[in-house]
Amino acid sequence: MNKYWDLLNNKVDKEILQDLSDIEFKYEGFHNVTFKAKYKNIFCQLRVPTSNLVNHEFESDFLTNLPNVYYYKKGLLIRKWFEGSTIENIELNDELQRKIIQKVKEFHCQNIKLPAIDLFYYGIYSCKYKRLVEKYSDPKYFVTAHCDLNLKNILVDNKANVELIDFEWVRKAHPLFDVISLSKIGFDKQLLKELFIITDEEFDEFQYICNSFDKMAYAKKYKKMLLNNDLEQISKGYTNKSYKLNNLFIQHKRNNSFNHLNKLEIFNHLDIVEKVIYEDKDVIIRNFIKNKDIDWGLKKNRLMLAGAIAKLHTSKIKLKNNQIHNRIKFYVEELKEHKKFNEIFDQNTQKLIQEASKFLKNEVPSHNDLNRENILLTINNKIKLIDLEYSSMNSKYFDLAYHCSDIDYDEQTEKEFILNYAKNTNFSIDFDEYFAIKAIVNFYGIAWSLTFNKDFNFDWLTKHVFNNLGKLKNFYEKNLKNS
Numbered sequence: 001m002n003k004y005w006d007l008l009n010n011k012v013d014k015e016i017l018q019d020l021s022d023i024e025f026k027y028e029g030f031h032n033v034t035f036k037a038k039y040k041n042i043f044c045q046l047r048v049p050t051s052n053l054v055n056h057e058f059e060s061d062f063l064t065n066l067p068n069v070y071y072y073k074k075g076l077l078i079r080k081w082f083e084g085s086t087i088e089n090i091e092l093n094d095e096l097q098r099k100i101i102q103k104v105k106e107f108h109c110q111n112i113k114l115p116a117i118d119l120f121y122y123g124i125y126s127c128k129y130k131r132l133v134e135k136y137s138d139p140k141y142f143v144t145a146h147c148d149l150n151l152k153n154i155l156v157d158n159k160a161n162v163e164l165i166d167f168e169w170v171r172k173a174h175p176l177f178d179v180i181s182l183s184k185i186g187f188d189k190q191l192l193k194e195l196f197i198i199t200d201e202e203f204d205e206f207q208y209i210c211n212s213f214d215k216m217a218y219a220k221k222y223k224k225m226l227l228n229n230d231l232e233q234i235s236k237g238y239t240n241k242s243y244k245l246n247n248l249f250i251q252h253k254r255n256n257s258f259n260h261l262n263k264l265e266i267f268n269h270l271d272i273v274e275k276v277i278y279e280d281k282d283v284i285i286r287n288f289i290k291n292k293d294i295d296w297g298l299k300k301n302r303l304m305l306a307g308a309i310a311k312l313h314t315s316k317i318k319l320k321n322n323q324i325h326n327r328i329k330f331y332v333e334e335l336k337e338h339k340k341f342n343e344i345f346d347q348n349t350q351k352l353i354q355e356a357s358k359f360l361k362n363e364v365p366s367h368n369d370l371n372r373e374n375i376l377l378t379i380n381n382k383i384k385l386i387d388l389e390y391s392s393m394n395s396k397y398f399d400l401a402y403h404c405s406d407i408d409y410d411e412q413t414e415k416e417f418i419l420n421y422a423k424n425t426n427f428s429i430d431f432d433e434y435f436a437i438k439a440i441v442n443f444y445g446i447a448w449s450l451t452f453n454k455d456f457n458f459d460w461l462t463k464h465v466f467n468n469l470g471k472l473k474n475f476y477e478k479n480l481k482n483s
Contacts, residue, residue, distance in 0.1 A: 004033060011048045011076060020046065027152060029246060030225055031168060032075065039070055039078050045165065049075030053221065054168045058114055062144075062170045065112055075168070082163040084155035087185070088247060088290055092380050097187050100154060101195050103162040104182070108143035108175055117147060117171040119209065122216035129212045132205050136174045145173035149181035151247050151287070176206035183207070184275060185287070186380060211268070218278035218285060226250055226285065240389070249274075249288040253281070258327055259389040261320050270315060272308040272385050289384055291376040296407045301383075302417050305375060308383040309399050310424030313364035322366070322394040324444060325357040331447035341450055344462060345443070349469065353443045356472055359479035360437070366394035370402040371445075396427055401438035402445070405464045436475035439468035 004025060008017065023037040023046065031054050035046040049056070056075040063069050068080035090096065119133045146153070147169040155163040179192050180203075193203055231243035231250060241252045253260055264284060268275045278285040294301055332350055335341045367374070368390040376384045400421060404414045415431075422429050442464040449456040 004035075007033060007048055007050065013073075016071060016076075016078070027246065029152070029166075030222060032166075034166075036081060042070075043081035043083075044070060045077065045079045045081055047075075047077040047079075047166070051225075056168070059167050059170060061114060062112055062167050065110065079165075082155050082157065082165070084157035084161070084163060086152050087154045087156060088151035089379070090156055092186050094188070094191070096156065096160065097191055098195070099160060100156075100162050101182070101187070101192070103164060104146070104149065104178055105195075107146060107164060108178070110144040112144050114144060114170060114172050116142060117145070117169075117173040117177065119213055122213065122220050125212035125216055129209065132209050136176065136206065136209070139172070141174055142172040143175050145171060145175065145178050146181075147171050147173055147177055149178050149185070151185050174206070176202060177210065179203070180207050180210040184210075186378075186382075214277050219280070223278060223280075223283065223285070227283070240387075244288050247288050248277075249286050251284040253283065253389075255281075258323055258330075262388075262391060264388055266317055266319075267312075267315075267388060267391075270311060272311050272383060273388065274384055274386065289376050289386070290379050291384075292379060294372070294375065294377045296372075296409075301377065302413070303420055304377075304383045305403065306417055306420040307424050308385060309367075309370075309403075310421050312367065312385065313396055313399070313427075314425050315365055317365040319365050319392050321362045322360055322368070322392040322398075324360055324368075324394065324398075324440070325354065328354050328357050328440075328444050328447060331444075331451050334451045335447060338450060338454065341447070345465070349465075350443075352469070352473060352476060353440055353465075356436070356476040356479075357440050357444070359476065359483075360395045360398065360440070362393035364394065364396045365391060366396075367391055367399050368394060368402075370399045371406050375403075395433075395437055396425075397434045397437040398441060401434065401441040401464075405438060405442050405445070405461065408460065432471050433475060435468040436471040439465045439472040 008023070012020070019040050021038045021041075023035050025033070026036055027034040028050075031051045032047050032049045035048070037044055037046040039046070054075065059075070060072055063072050063077070066079075069077070070080070071078040087096075087100070116139065120130075124130050146164060146167070148166060149164070153164060153166045155165060157163075175196060176198065179196050179198065183189055183192055183203075189203065192198065193200070226245060226248070227250075231245055234242050234244045234249075240254050243250045243252070263276075263279055264273075265276045265279060267273045274286045274289050276284060276286050296302060332354065367385060367388055369387060370385070374385060374387045376386060378384055400418055404417060409417065418429055418431075418434065421427075442461050446456075446458040446461055446465075449458065
């Protein structure tokens with residue numbers, strides 16, 4: 001709290017500040033800092049502006065029509081406190097989604113004079129963007145739109161009452177702008193279409209508008225603001241550095257010849273990933289995923305993951321062909337002086353695996369790094385796959401073997417998991433080929449890990465290589481003959 005006293009002293013008039021007490025920091029956004037405080041002994045939201053990027057004149061026009069606003073001046077807001085949680089901390093079930101949607105629809109009905117949103121403010125993203133913005137620019141369809149419906153700006157109390165906050169970007173706009181915002185934070189697409197009476201074409205076209213608008217905004221303003229901020233490092237992966245700022249996840253890329261070969265927005269239409277907001281050669285920005293621990297002993301969790309992998313593999317996304325052979329070759333060269341690795345895997349075993357890896361089929365879009373850290377269970381009980389930077393076309397068995405080896409399922413559970421995947425994909429399963437590729441996957445994973453951590457303990461993984469060498473040899477000889 002101490003770091004914010006200068007801000008309060010500089011931004012809050014003395015006569016207002018003396019009526020404030022019990023000030024407690026809550027949240028810092030791009031343009032303001034929010035506190036909970038007592039104003040004249042009444043609990044309030046105290047919101048203090050930190051940037052000049054917002055035209056507060058429009059928010060002022062809007063707030064004059066709202067009850068329980070005690071003070072407003074140039075972005076400084078004092079409003080009665082709503083005792084609730086932001087929806088990032090709440091399960092978004094069907095009932096709650098319907099209540100929030102109803103609140104948004106009521107918001108849209110307010111008859112307040114405001115300017116229209118300028119969707120060309122950051123430029124013209126493409127000819128398609130210009131055409132679609134013009135298509136949806138008829139003012140007769142405009143409503144009073146919030147225009148910033150993110151996880152932090154929707155509150156719900158313990159009686160399921162809903163409150164919208166922070167109206168800096170409120171404008172006249174097509175209702176689809178708020179609809180797409182709700183979709184981005186996890187609302188069900190079919191429910192949104194039903195309650196707002198939207199066609200597939202309208203949804204898809206306005207989604208393109210909003211995604212393009214966000215990309216331009218981050219490229220021109222918000223990326224720089226993010227990178228100049230004091231970021232909290234949240235993980236120390238082998239390759240990239242990842243950070244969190246409020247509800248955003250920021251990943252600084254560390255490129256090598258094997259990763260970031262595909263723009264991750266190619267996966268944005270899949271509900272099993274968190275959509276990329278912005279990506280360039282240096283950084284990836286998406287919403288931060290609040291998650292909970294996954295118990296892989298529960299069948300329902302395994303079923304959800306089998307379904308998620310199936311969605312990825314049947315998505316018809318076209319990626320570059322896999323480089324597993326080249327990666328194994330590179331890692332083995334890096335480990336030529338690693339005593340334990342070379343004692344456990346003799347030259348014949350290494351050569352067999354390297355040669356067999358040439359025959360991995362490029363048949364499905366594959367994650368290629370499906371360890372437990374890259375599988376999240378959201379607070380809404382949905383599986384999300386993250387860190388697809390090494391994704392490529394690959395064998396359908398690669399991701400399956402990666403996951404089953406990492407969790408170390410028993411034989412029955414492993415087979416059940418694969419058959420559930422098959423049920424979701426209608427793919428046939430050749431278990432001999434699966435176990436052959438399992439040997440490749442584990443050797444590859446061990447070698448990769450050792451190049452980053454020479455002391456990585458891989459003892460528990462070696463059985464997945466040696467138990468399947470016979471099947472791997474048959475796989476290699478069969479493919480060599482056919483080639």
